[in-house]
Structure formats: C-alpha cells, structure tokens
Amino acid sequence: MIYSKTVMDHFRNPRNVGVIENAAGVGEVGNPICGDMMTIYLDIQDDRIADIKFQTFGCGSAIAVSSMLTELAKGKTLEEAKKITNKDVAEALEGLPKNKLHCSNLGADALQMAIKDYEDRKAGKVRPELKRKESHDELHRVGDKCYCPYCDSEVSDGEKMCSACLSDLTEEH
Structure with missing residues (x-):
C-alpha cells in the first residue's frame, strides 16, 4: 500500500x-x-x-x-x-x-x-449525551480480561480512564 x-x-x-x-x-x-x-x-x-x-x-x-x-x-x-x-x-x-x-x-x-x-x-434543541450503544460486557471482554473500546488496550476492572489512549471509560470493567 x-x-x-x-x-x-x-x-x-x-x-x-x-x-x-x-x-x-x-x-x-x-x-x-x-x-x-x-x-x-x-x-x-x-x-x-x-x-x-x-x-x-x-x-x-x-x-x-x-x-x-x-x-x-x-x-x-x-x-x-x-x-x-x-x-x-x-x-x-x-x-x-x-x-x-x-x-x-x-x-x-x-x-x-x-x-x-x-x-x-x-436553536435550543437539547441532544442526549452520546453513549455507546454496544454492551461493554459482550463486546469488550475476552474471558476474564477487559479491553478499551477505543484502542483495544487491556484495562483493569474498575478503571475509569484508559491509560493508553486516555479515553473516558464510563462503564464498569
């Protein structure tokens, strides 16, 4: 390429x-x-x-x-x-x-x-806050490991921010 x-x-x-x-x-x-x-x-x-x-x-x-x-x-x-x-x-x-x-x-x-x-x-239209539609548990967990939905780096349970890409992780890990 x-x-x-x-x-x-x-x-x-x-x-x-x-x-x-x-x-x-x-x-x-x-x-x-x-x-x-x-x-x-x-x-x-x-x-x-x-x-x-x-x-x-x-x-x-x-x-x-x-x-x-x-x-x-x-x-x-x-x-x-x-x-x-x-x-x-x-x-x-x-x-x-x-x-x-x-x-x-x-x-x-x-x-x-x-x-x-x-x-x-x-125009005064209130838009709902963007939230991911996919289920975190179904799509970002492999076995007992959890991965950032943005960069696929492994994250620990309970982490609120990915240390690799600094994305806010609002769902439970």
Missing part, C-alpha cells in the same frame, strides 16, 4: 489534535469495534470555525484524514465548511488507497455532525 507524502506528513505530524473544552459543536463517527473512531470539536465565532480539534483512534489514514479535514475547515464559515466533502479531503491528501477511502467519509461525516450539533444547540 503506497501513501502520498502528504498523507504520511499528516499521519506523522497531525495538526489540531486535542479536545476543545465546552465545544460549540461535537461530531463523533465510527465504530470502536472495527477500530476507527473520530471526534471533531468546534469553536464557532460569528458563524466561522475559529478553532477545530480532533481525536482519532484508528489507522494512519484515519489520522491523516482528521488532520487534513481540520486544516480545510479551520477559518471557514459554516456554509463553506458544510460544502467540504470526502472527495475534497482525499484530493487534499493527494489520494488514498482504495481500501482506505472510507476514512475520508468518516472525516467529512464527523465535521457535518459537529456543525449540526452546533446548529441544534444554537
């Missing part, structure tokens, strides 16, 4: 990694079971993306997509950001291997969800 120099640069030196506390909008996509999880955090000022951060747990392509997406969206108006597509992200990365194109969908989807979350909050 051959990656472009741009993909490798964004994988090795990702831009805008992190969390925005009290974000104006948050979009989360992916599936911890298959390994790619992406969360986008927005700070909106005057209907413009003043800051954007991401947390991604997944392959190098998913990390590169997240990084490039934040670079494409930062400083844009909400209307401009709504027009960013998975094709735009893949092109900005100078292409992705065919079996990794789904990662660009995750990025564009997470951005659109974060914008929608912001617009819903602004």
Whole structure:
C-alpha cells in the first residue's frame, strides 16, 4: 500500500489534535469495534470555525484524514465548511488507497455532525449525551480480561480512564 507524502506528513505530524473544552459543536463517527473512531470539536465565532480539534483512534489514514479535514475547515464559515466533502479531503491528501477511502467519509461525516450539533444547540434543541450503544460486557471482554473500546488496550476492572489512549471509560470493567 503506497501513501502520498502528504498523507504520511499528516499521519506523522497531525495538526489540531486535542479536545476543545465546552465545544460549540461535537461530531463523533465510527465504530470502536472495527477500530476507527473520530471526534471533531468546534469553536464557532460569528458563524466561522475559529478553532477545530480532533481525536482519532484508528489507522494512519484515519489520522491523516482528521488532520487534513481540520486544516480545510479551520477559518471557514459554516456554509463553506458544510460544502467540504470526502472527495475534497482525499484530493487534499493527494489520494488514498482504495481500501482506505472510507476514512475520508468518516472525516467529512464527523465535521457535518459537529456543525449540526452546533446548529441544534444554537436553536435550543437539547441532544442526549452520546453513549455507546454496544454492551461493554459482550463486546469488550475476552474471558476474564477487559479491553478499551477505543484502542483495544487491556484495562483493569474498575478503571475509569484508559491509560493508553486516555479515553473516558464510563462503564464498569
């Protein structure tokens, strides 16, 4: 599998990694079971993306997509950001291997969800807090061992945070 120099640069030196506390909008996509999880955090000022951060747990392509997406969206108006597509992200990365194109969908989807979350909050719509739908006991326990649903690292019973990826683990282990 051959990656472009741009993909490798964004994988090795990702831009805008992190969390925005009290974000104006948050979009989360992916599936911890298959390994790619992406969360986008927005700070909106005057209907413009003043800051954007991401947390991604997944392959190098998913990390590169997240990084490039934040670079494409930062400083844009909400209307401009709504027009960013998975094709735009893949092109900005100078292409992705065919079996990794789904990662660009995750990025564009997470951005659109974060914008929608912001617009819903602004309109006074209260959205329920995101909670994983899968049963932790059924999907993240193998024998007597328990694993982080985000990075698959082994965690001890009762741990509330994964020491490997620093994810908040709200369910019993």
